[in-house]
Amino acid sequence: MSEQQQILAQLRQIEREEQVRIIYACESGSRAWGFPSKDSDYDVRFIYVRPVDWYLSIFEKRDVIERPISDLLDINGWDLKKALNLFRKSNPPLLEWLQSPIVYMEEGSAAEQIRELSALTFSPKACMYHYLHMAEGNYREYLQGERVKIKKYFYVLRPVLACEWIEKYGTMPPIEFTALTDELLPARSELKAAVDSLLIRKKAGDEMDYEPQIGPINAFLDQKIQYYKEVAKGMSSSADGQNTQLDELFRKLLKETWK
Known part of the structure; x- marks a missing residue:
């Protein structure tokens, strides 16, 4: 079966x-x-x-x-x-x-x-706070320090990109991760290359435990999480x-x- x-x-x-x-x-x-x-x-x-x-x-x-x-x-x-x-x-x-x-x-x-x-019924503010809370929690728990739990990058990147989608389009973000990365990450950038490489490894079933931080991704997440904490405060409640x-x-x- x-x-x-x-x-x-x-x-x-x-x-x-x-x-x-x-x-x-x-x-x-x-x-x-x-x-x-x-x-x-x-x-x-x-x-x-x-x-x-x-x-x-x-x-x-x-x-x-x-x-x-x-x-x-x-x-x-x-x-x-x-x-x-x-x-x-x-x-x-x-x-x-x-x-x-x-x-x-x-x-x-x-x-x-x-x-x-x-x-x-869609509320941009409620949804942004949901994704921001998810991103902050996983980022704080798994992606601090010199060595981080590498597969957890996906569980911070996806909600951060969801926040970016909500800010940009005012609609519910797509569920597929690549729909977010292809639309929102600069093509041929160091950041996009790092994210794509991680995605290939995860789908291939590579062991993804503790490894050194990935600089471009951490810098992106640091900046975006702080930014969307401020953006969310100023959004009107539907x-x-x-x-x-x-x-x-x-x-x-x-x-x-x-x-």
Whole structure:
């Protein structure tokens, strides 16, 4: 059984065990970003819908489904209601799921209808703070000192470039790493060459543990992280998304799923 078949089998098993319908499932990790290692697991994320009566309750109920992480699979999902509430707040992980280049399941029109509302709910400030927090944390923990954890450069470069994309275009950045580097890093520069070389090594499965700092990349990250800390402060906060439209969409998708 191929990895794709195993993932689909797991998703169908979750549907049976939890009595839900999965309306969207995708890859969300390094495979979707375009820099998997040979031994990377599959980071599968999904959105599901429960029967209508489940939502007609005075009690708060668990709105996530998680399964133990294995060598192959890291799989979990969010209830549609939770997903739409996070979508209303311009939640970057969810927005990334919706534009993942690797889709395992897409049942009905739910994902496409949510995507069509993205422009109404997107908050540049909220998303920039998300990516900036991710970049700062990884940079501080893994890329200080003479020798650094070399593969962690990707987990700082990608969010920093996402901030640059948001500043430049005011839209959700593409999920693929090379779409960011090709658009935002100067061609034939020392920086671009260093990043491309790292990417080739990671995809080839090279051992990427502790090595000396890469000067051009560290200089770039130092400058950009400080710069976007200031930029983010001055950005205006967008209003919450279109509540009425999202309520209507929620009801519509419940009916569509359980027709």
